[in-house]
Amino acid sequence: MMPLTVLLVDDEPLVRVGLRAVLEAQPDIAVVGEAADGAAVIPLVRQLRPDVVVMDVRMPLMDGIEATRTVLRTIAAPPKIVVVTTFENDEYVYGALRAGADGFLLKRSRPAEIVHGVRLVAEGDSLLFPAAVRELAASYGRQHGNTAARTVMERAALTDREGEVLRLMARGLSNAEIAAHLVVGTETVKSHVSSVLAKLGARDRTQAVIAAYESGFVSPG
Template identity: 50%
Template sequence: MTAGGRIRVLLVDDDALVRTGLRLMLGGAPDLEVVGDTADGVDVADAVTRLRPDVVLMDVRMPLLDGIAATRGIRSRAGHRPVVIVLTTFDADATVVEALRAGAAGFLLKHTPPERIVDAVRRAAAGEPVLSPSVARTLIERVAGGGGPTEDRRQQARKRFALLTEREREVARAVAAGLSNADIAARLYLSVGTVKAYVSSALARLELTNRIQLALLTHDAED
C-alpha cells in the first residue's frame, strides 16, 4: 500500500472502455489508487515489478497472454506478489475455475455493481476471500457438474489431502461446502480464530494461496 494506506490497484483488460470504467469507479474511493493499466497479460510481469500493486484486476481472455497464464506467473514469481481478482463476463466459464486453480483470490463479473467491486478489492487486499460462501458453493457445484477431475488429478489430490491432520481435513471439507468461518466454527464447535488458524495451516501445508484452491483440491480428493 502507499504511505497513506491506500490500496494500489493494477487493471489488466484488453477492452479500453472496461479499463476506463474501472479506473473511474475505483478512483472515486479515497482508500484506493489505480497505479496503472495494461491491455494484455504479456505486460503484467513488468507492470507488477514497476508499479508494485496490492491487487490486480485481471481479465480472462486477452490476445497474447490470457489471464490464467498471467495469474500463474504472478503467483509463482519471487518477491512482490499481489492478489489477483479475475474479471469475467460469464460466471460459468470453465476458464475461471482454471484461474482460481492458478492462484486467483476469486472472481467478479464485469457487470458487478461498482460498490461490490470496490468492496472486493478492499477485502482481497486484506487477505479475505473475495467469493461469498454462496458463490463458492455454486462454483464447486459447477466444477462437480463438469465431469469431475481426471483420475491423475484425483490421485494427486488424495495424496496431498492426506498430508492434512484430521481436524484440518474437517475444516477443508467445510470450506469446500462453501461455509463461512463463523459457520465452520459453529459446526465444529470451535472459535472463529481457531478456524482461521486451521485454514491457514492447511494452506501452508499444501502450499496453496487461498481457500478457493483449498476447496477445489478437497473436491478433487473426495470426488
C-alpha cells in the first residue's frame, strides 16, 4: 500500500523537525517535502503531489490563509490542507478555514493527535474541534456573516433531516456518531452529508459548518 504523503510548511525549522519526526514514526506516512513559507507551496505541490499539506497559519511572506486560497484556486485535484497554530482562538485560523482548509491542529497537540488529524483529513473527513470552532465563530463569524450567507442557506432549501445533520456536524460529530444519534445507518448519513455539501456549494464539512454559523442557521452559543 502506498504511504500517505505529507508536505510540511512552517517558517520555524524546529517545528518542521518535530512534525517530521512525529509523522515519519508511522509506517504508513511519508514526509515528501518541506517549505519555510506559503509562497513556496504551489511549486512544491505541483512537483510532489502530496496527499496532505500541514501548514503554519502565520508566516512572513505568504501566510496560511493566502497559501490555502491559492492552492485551491490553482491546483487541479488539490491536496487536503491542515493548518497549525499556537492559539486556537486566532482570526488567522478562521480565515484559513473560510479559505478552504480542512481543519486545524494546535502546535502543542500530542503526537497521536497530530497523526490522527493528518489521517482523518486524508480520508476525506474534516478536522474540527467543536468548542474551538464555536469560539471562532462567536468571535469572527459575525464579521463575515452577511445577507449573502443567509441567502445561500435559504436557497439551499435543506430538508428537516439535512438541517438536523448539519447541526450535528457543527457539533463536531462524525458520520458514525451522527448515525447513532439519529438511529439510522452510516450510509444514510453519508448521503445526507453529501446532499448538504452539494446544496451549499461547500467543498467539505468545514465549509458547510462555517456557512451554518455565518448565516445564523447555527448559533455559536
